Amino acid sequence: MQSNKKNWGVVGGGVLGMKVAMQLAKEGYKVTLYESAPVIGGLASAWQIDEVVWDKFYHVILLSDSYTRDLIKEIGLEDKARWVETKTGFYTGGKLYSMSNSFEFLKFPPLSIIDKLRLGFTIFYASKIRDWKKLEKVYVADWLKKLSGKNTFKKMWLPLLRSKLGEHYTDTSAAFIWATIQRMYAARNSGLKKEMFGYIDGGYATILQAFEKRLIDLGVEIKTGARLQKLKSGQNSIDSSFDGGFQASHDRVILTIPSAFVPGSVDQMPETEQLKHKGIRYLGVVCTSVLMDKPISPYYVTNITDEGAPFTGVIEMTALVDKDQLGGRHLIYLPKYVAPNDPIFDEADEVIEKRFLDAIFQMYPHISKEHIVAVKTARAKNVFALSTIGYSEHLPPKKSAVPGVYVVNSAHITNGTLNVNESLKLAGDAVNEILNTN
DSSP: OOTTOOEEEEEOOBHHHHHHHHHHHHTTOEEEEEESSSSSBGGGOEEEETTEEEESSOOOEETTOHHHHHHHHHTTOGGGEEEEEOOEEEEETTEEEEOSSHHHHHHOTTSOHHHHHHHHHHHHHHHHOOOGGGGGGSBHHHHHHHHHOHHHIIIIIHHHHHHHHGGGGGGBBHHHHHHHHHHHHHHBSSTTSOBEEEEETTTHHHHHHHHHHHHHHTTOEEEESOOEEEEEEOSSOEEEEEGGGOEEEESEEEEOSOGGGHHHHBTTOOHHHHHHHHTOOEEEEEEEEEEESSOSOSOSEEEEOSTTOSSSOEEEGGGTSOGGGGTTOEEEEEEEEEOTTOGGGGSOHHHHHHHHHHHHHHHOTTOOGGGEEEEEEEEEEEEEEOOBTTGGGGOOOSBOSSTTEEEOOGGGOOSSOSSHHHHHHHHHHHHHHHHHHO
16 A cells, blocks of 8 residues: 555445545545434435334335445445345325336226326436437426426326425426336346335344444544534644544545535535535435334335325335244335425424325225334434436535545436435446545
């Protein structure tokens, strides 16, 4: 290892920051990883609900997630991967329908034969598009209505868009649905016929524990409970101050925190660069986990077409994960994607949970309060950046105008959807780009 190799600081200990730290350490650099939370992992971190430890937010691994699978192999967990054929449901007109194969698709009552043909064409057409930047100039609703028709948009595409974007789908470009189709299409063995989803025994708690061990083995120093207050570029170093008066100095620093926090954290950043970070529109999520003593459906994902539901979908984790992983219980997630300033973030947990559970009891009459073992609600205000019109043309640079400072965060995912696999890909590509120009 060269003696003049630089000392790097990585701020933000989510999966993206962990991967950045790993890449730098493999290149022989001295690396310190800083995370404001008590543990690393970010949105992939686990928590305890009743006696069960599982992911705080829902996650799944696809067969096509090559970067995630490479990481799992590197940290020695390949033998703990489990692959399952999942099913998809739609709740429409007060009824639950299966949409898990081509036959069920053809039987789906809300769509006519013409609607179904146009829907199938839209998915196939999108799967073949390679120039995604053209789609950044078109609103997703306009693009889908043109290809699939208004009825198919209302009955199929609209609930799918709302499940991830809430009402902010109206501001989103067609590049978003293109990226979604690309990922899900790759997850099926052939066309629309079969989905194979996966997980690791123990969930992301297992992955993060092994990932952290790998970082330590590579010499990465990890500091948790370290919330960045201010970062300033000096003559010979980047000086950072953290909560509690903790100070650190590095030759170079990579920030992986959301763009919403960058302008207030970096001293000397030009206003033009600050405005680019401030221009990123984030969506947050409120996600209620419900542990039950019985299943609600056979579907991993249930998309909701009926208006008025307080959440944007139902994810039944035990339609994928063996219930033995969850102490014999059944776990569902009820997410609602909203803007960071949405009033729901100020509501008490019990208010949100009552509203969400009342809707579950109405949708699934065989479920009642007696079947609820535990309920717990997680919040995150800056989860992913909204893919607005011309999004990639307005991104802040990875290399800041502040000497020695770099910013790499999920907002830089331009031709994919936010997930662990895309975060790992971004981290690897960004570190290579930074080192090649440093």
